[in-house]
Amino acid sequence: MARIKDVAKEAGVAASTVSLVLNKKGYVSEETRLKVEAAVKKLNYIPSEMARNLSLRRTNIIGVIVPSIAHPFFSELAEALETELYSLGYKMMLCCTKYKENSERKFIDMLKRRTMDGIIMGAHSLDVSIYEGLKEPIIAFDRYLNEDIPIVHCDHCYGGRLAAEAFLQHECQHIVGIEGYQGVHTPANDYHRVFHQAMREHGVATDVLEMPWNAFTYEDFLLTAEKLFAEYHELDGIFGSDMAIASCMRVAARKGYRIPQDIRLVAYDGTGMTQTGIQPVTAVRQPIEELAALAAKKVVNKVNGIEDNLPWVLKPRMLRGETC
Amino acid sequence: MARIKDVAKEAGVAASTVSLVLNKKGYVSEETRLKVEAAVKKLNYIPSEMARNLSLRRTNIIGVIVPSIAHPFFSELAEALETELYSLGYKMMLCCTKYKENSERKFIDMLKRRTMDGIIMGAHSLDVSIYEGLKEPIIAFDRYLNEDIPIVHCDHCYGGRLAAEAFLQHECQHIVGIEGYQGVHTPANDYHRVFHQAMREHGVATDVLEMPWNAFTYEDFLLTAEKLFAEYHELDGIFGSDMAIASCMRVAARKGYRIPQDIRLVAYDGTGMTQTGIQPVTAVRQPIEELAALAAKKVVNKVNGIEDNLPWVLKPRMLRGETC
DNA sequence: TTGAAAGCGCTAACAG
DNA sequence: CTGTTAGCGCTTTCAA
Numbered sequence: 001m002a003r004i005k006d007v008a009k010e011a012g013v014a015a016s017t018v019s020l021v022l023n024k025k026g027y028v029s030e031e032t033r034l035k036v037e038a039a040v041k042k043l044n045y046i047p048s049e050m051a052r053n054l055s056l057r058r059t060n061i062i063g064v065i066v067p068s069i070a071h072p073f074f075s076e077l078a079e080a081l082e083t084e085l086y087s088l089g090y091k092m093m094l095c096c097t098k099y100k101e102n103s104e105r106k107f108i109d110m111l112k113r114r115t116m117d118g119i120i121m122g123a124h125s126l127d128v129s130i131y132e133g134l135k136e137p138i139i140a141f142d143r144y145l146n147e148d149i150p151i152v153h154c155d156h157c158y159g160g161r162l163a164a165e166a167f168l169q170h171e172c173q174h175i176v177g178i179e180g181y182q183g184v185h186t187p188a189n190d191y192h193r194v195f196h197q198a199m200r201e202h203g204v205a206t207d208v209l210e211m212p213w214n215a216f217t218y219e220d221f222l223l224t225a226e227k228l229f230a231e232y233h234e235l236d237g238i239f240g241s242d243m244a245i246a247s248c249m250r251v252a253a254r255k256g257y258r259i260p261q262d263i264r265l266v267a268y269d270g271t272g273m274t275q276t277g278i279q280p281v282t283a284v285r286q287p288i289e290e291l292a293a294l295a296a297k298k299v300v301n302k303v304n305g306i307e308d309n310l311p312w313v314l315k316p317r318m319l320r321g322e323t324c
Numbered sequence: 325m326a327r328i329k330d331v332a333k334e335a336g337v338a339a340s341t342v343s344l345v346l347n348k349k350g351y352v353s354e355e356t357r358l359k360v361e362a363a364v365k366k367l368n369y370i371p372s373e374m375a376r377n378l379s380l381r382r383t384n385i386i387g388v389i390v391p392s393i394a395h396p397f398f399s400e401l402a403e404a405l406e407t408e409l410y411s412l413g414y415k416m417m418l419c420c421t422k423y424k425e426n427s428e429r430k431f432i433d434m435l436k437r438r439t440m441d442g443i444i445m446g447a448h449s450l451d452v453s454i455y456e457g458l459k460e461p462i463i464a465f466d467r468y469l470n471e472d473i474p475i476v477h478c479d480h481c482y483g484g485r486l487a488a489e490a491f492l493q494h495e496c497q498h499i500v501g502i503e504g505y506q507g508v509h510t511p512a513n514d515y516h517r518v519f520h521q522a523m524r525e526h527g528v529a530t531d532v533l534e535m536p537w538n539a540f541t542y543e544d545f546l547l548t549a550e551k552l553f554a555e556y557h558e559l560d561g562i563f564g565s566d567m568a569i570a571s572c573m574r575v576a577a578r579k580g581y582r583i584p585q586d587i588r589l590v591a592y593d594g595t596g597m598t599q600t601g602i603q604p605v606t607a608v609r610q611p612i613e614e615l616a617a618l619a620a621k622k623v624v625n626k627v628n629g630i631e632d633n634l635p636w637v638l639k640p641r642m643l644r645g646e647t648c
Numbered sequence: 649t650t651g652a653a654a655g656c657g658c659t660a661a662c663a664g
Numbered sequence: 665c666t667g668t669t670a671g672c673g674c675t676t677t678c679a680a
Binding site for chain 1: 394396400601
Binding site: 013014015016017020026027028029032051053054055056057 | 649650651652653655656657658
């Protein structure tokens with residue numbers, strides 16, 4: 001492996017000059033530039049990023065922490081984040097916490113070790129104490145971590161209202177909401193709160209089925225759907241995340257319910273999966289790409305000590321489907 | 325930020341001794357160990373990974389290149405890869421090539437710059453020349469890159485036969501296969517080849533609809549499904565990837581086809597999405613977790629110069645659904 | 649416009 | 665068992 005020294009020797013200049021040429025900094029005469037470029041080509045020189053990182057004290061890596069990536073919401077989010085970070089000159093290191101005891105803490109350790117320059121944190125932490133006093137650049141995605149950590153999220157109150165409006169156009173009597181584990185402190189809890197309140201105001205009965213913590217697989221959701229239909233017999237509406245609704249459709253169909261005649265369904269998230277399959281689902285769509293772009297820009301700005309006045313909250317919108 | 329020097333001074337020892345303690349290497353007396361540990365705690369010392377990387381010439385990062393992560397197959401794959409890599413002591417850097425011109429080449433450049441120690445390459449490259457003469461550790465996932473790059477993949481010939489058997493239990497006359505862009509050199513092309521051959525041998529007519537290159541979004545698949553039903557009117561069977569089949573279900577339902585009475589569907593991949601929704605899909609399931617574990621182990625072994633005799637090819641299995 | 653020299657913060661021979 | 669020394673390969677003052 002050729003090093004910068006070798007290139008310098010080959011070109012008959014100093015290493016620092018090679019550095020200047022490579023990074024297009026300072027003033028270098030055309031002549032020496034050409035000599036250096038020729039030497040680079042001849043030796044097939046490729047600078048070591050590790051050395052560069054150490055010298056510059058930055059890696060241009062942003063860590064992204066999510067519970068799971070095998071989940072439509074997080075997979076669309078991760079894709080958008082990666083694309084946006086890439087266009088900002090950063091690479092994305094991914095951590096899925098779901099199956100890994102303590103991995104969240106280890107990831108925060110990496111941040112302190114400067115393995116990455118900053119973090120976008122979207123996992124469902126129960127123990128938020130590890131974020132206390134953290135000086136490194138970090139942005140929360142749809143999670144409350146602490147007062148000092150800014151948080152990018154969707155306007156879930158508005159989302160809850162959209163869902164309520166969809167149901168209120170029909171004559172539902174009893175709607176069950178499938179919620180994530182309530183021990184997680186997230187703005188997303190708002191959409192259920194607002195939804196149930198709106199339904200109550202209109203005299204519609206609602207119930208809540210809470211998912212276990214960190215349950216994100218198809219199996220988890222199918223089990224929950226089974227439980228829901230076993231527990232509630234009079235229901236005529238279900239409100240929950242895309243995965244929850246997809247699983248309920250499966251169980252409802254098996255039990256002979258017709259959708260939407262017997263039972264109405266509204267999904268929250270509105271990822272691509274709601275728009276394929278036999279019946280496209282009526283869904284509240286979170287603006288995933290825009291949220292990701294925002295989070296990426298904000299964390300990069302933070303890394304570079306730039307203040308911005310980008311918004312923190314973006315509005316969802318309704319996707320009209322055939323299930324409500 | 326405290327450095328190893330500061331810790332050494334605080335503990336009254338040399339930096340190298342601190343290093344030994346931190347990395348649990350060599351022999352260090354209990355007494356000095358305690359002194360060092362106390363100093364570490366007192367100064368709140370966290371070693372810099374960049375310096376470590378430079379010194380060791382390794383980052384413990386594995387790059388994973390896929391076309392898109394917002395796609396059920398790749399998202400399940402990425403999750404499994406990340407989990408496996410994590411358990412082997414590696415971090416995963418992700419690159420989605422779909423929307424990024426030239427990003428594949430840039431990623432290979434990073435490998436040469438030693439930004440990461442190795443790569444698992446699963447994107448749909450058209451230009452395979454960038455892999456020629458590559459000395460760095462790289463494993464291909466379901467892609468032919470060149471003679472020197474080993475490739476982990478599913479036994480697609482067997483998968484094609486499984487799909488054929490599913491259809492042959494019924495009386496199909498005309499089956500259309502939705503295929504990926506054939507310009508990509510991948511073992512996955514085998515399953516269609518084997519499938520069509522088997523159908524021909526049993527006197528069943530088949531046709532092929534080819535997707536454009538790098539088309540992986542829900543919209544891409546919905547367009548293809550529309551095209552399929554516009555082009556073929558007599559069809560009574562469709563074979564394609566999970567996403568293709570999900571989209572066809574949508575269009576078929578809209579056109580009034582009953583599934584499976586009027587039209588039979590078999591999906592290839594068998595990701596979680598096939599098992600939710602109104603009708604669970606009959607699918608050939610690739611052993612994603614096992615493939616990922618294999619690819620991860622192999623790339624790590626390659627990074628460490630270890631020869632292994634782990635298998636390269638794993639068999640898929642049939643998931644019985646309601647669509648065929 | 650260029651070069652010498654001093655880091656960046658850690659690891660690893662090697663000597664004692 | 666511990667300290668000295670010499671890197672790892674690049675960047676960046678600062679002088680010339």
